[in-house]
Amino acid sequence: MCSCLQGYDLIGITEMWWNSSYDWSVGMEGYRLFMMDKQGTQGGGITFCINDQLECMELCLEIDEELTESLWVRIKGSTGTGDIIVGVCYRPPDQGDRADEALYRQTGAESHSEALVLMGDFNHPDICYTDNTAGHKQSRRFLECVNDNFLLQVIEEPMRRGAMLDLVLTNKEGLVGNVKLKGSLGCSDHEMVEFKILRAVRRAHSKLTALDFRRADFALFRDLLGRVPWDKADNVCLQPRKSTVSWAASKEA
Template structure:
């Protein structure tokens, strides 16, 4: 099918004036093809064809309406045949319709201090999770999800749909001779302008709100990309192609695990060692209920939930009733170094970076972890950052992961130094280094040893 651009062909008599058009008709005959479009597709001439080699394969052919700026009319048809649909329909929790009033009541009636008394971090978490998920199933309705997503674009509003319907009605009237060509063209221009405005407005809003709605922004960008999101074929160590999903998982998991560095490298720590202090229980940083409540109230509801089944939207709504038990669990985990199993689990998504897509080494893991576990990490990070600032252990040249600094401040400081030396007519050589798998190959033992030498208390070091 397509625009074959042979306006001199008379399809009723199957004749043509030009040699090239007659050869085209011969090609159709030699390949046993049959044209099925009978109405003109551009200004009274049939240019756009649909050819088939099987009678009855194409039905319900409709010619009418324009698409975009094209002066050709649309050709719609239906292909008769069966296809194997593999779309799965799964049940998911619809948190937008959850009964949060009942949810708060069910969890608020539980005496958490007595329920968690004398229990460790893992056991306390298990009790809290069981009660939480039990109430969640009772208060949150389920909806079926097909995985196909909405076919309607995000910019296509109801008002715009009405105008598109009006354009179609004007076209039908023009085909019947009930209105003029100018009226039909005017309807096309109006709808085209409205569609452009709707798209521009949507993209402007997404760009404007990118700081608070990154998920929506990148979802829209991802929909514009012409590439699959799932993992394609992979090559194993022997060079054989892996096609089964289970084998792909094993192959990627083995590669991701091989990258991590378990042992320390022989380099010496540059941190100045402080005199080892004898720590007492009074030195332990307490996890206040207000701290946890503040963290819960600042959760981004657009984030996805981790493998523990607790969505950030639900945790934020229930901040007042779950801040207490979560503060108890977090403090016991911090004090004993015991990390609940759910906080150590992650849904790992392999994301292709660059190079050959079939090479497992060209994929990086993106982990989706437990939200309460990440909150606990935030509390630990706050204590470490405060301690390092008080000890002035972080140099002024450090820009990454430093509050108030960024890549921009790093570049400004770098260019200031380089241009200063160049102005002084000094020789300058710049060497750029990019460590492969830098985050995965960091030696944890070296980092913990540096924290010990900087005087960080033992509970936090043990927790790390």
């Protein structure tokens, strides 16, 4: 309902807490669903819901994908602009160094794209982004990844009990704007983050072809139909034969 009212093109959600028994209920009309359920553990799970009018495809990075909870999607840019890579990530608070490094390799690979937006819950509450400092080793390593890949962190306000856990990172200044906190959704103790990607994307065009009946040759149709012999008593065709009706024109829907 929230997505319908606001008209969001892209929705990233972390900690979905679902399994395959809920697959029937997670889709939304008008959106293409990309999802990842963390197998073998309780909790976690991430998803992208992307307006089905946008040309997009999920990326297979082939970089330690089994270790991380992350999804990456390429959205086709409009004419004259490059594509946009969007990612969503959930990093559990107890995630180990091996999984952290796998996520940093993925982030480093995608940071070389022309336009990247990475959102998610990274669970580093001890980082101060104003001073670029952190208290713990893992948080300092995360800051190194952000700085080494020249990423900008655009969230300025904490959204969970005074901690800044949910972040939006981008590799291009001015790509993300109008960042707002929109309150919590349902029973979540995190606030929703709303922002705009300030770059045009390509809308998908329907490939269906619709006939333009207003331009049809109905005189030819009646003439061909009149040549078929009928039994007027039983109203059946006695000698059906093949005929071809040529339509004058068609147009793309």
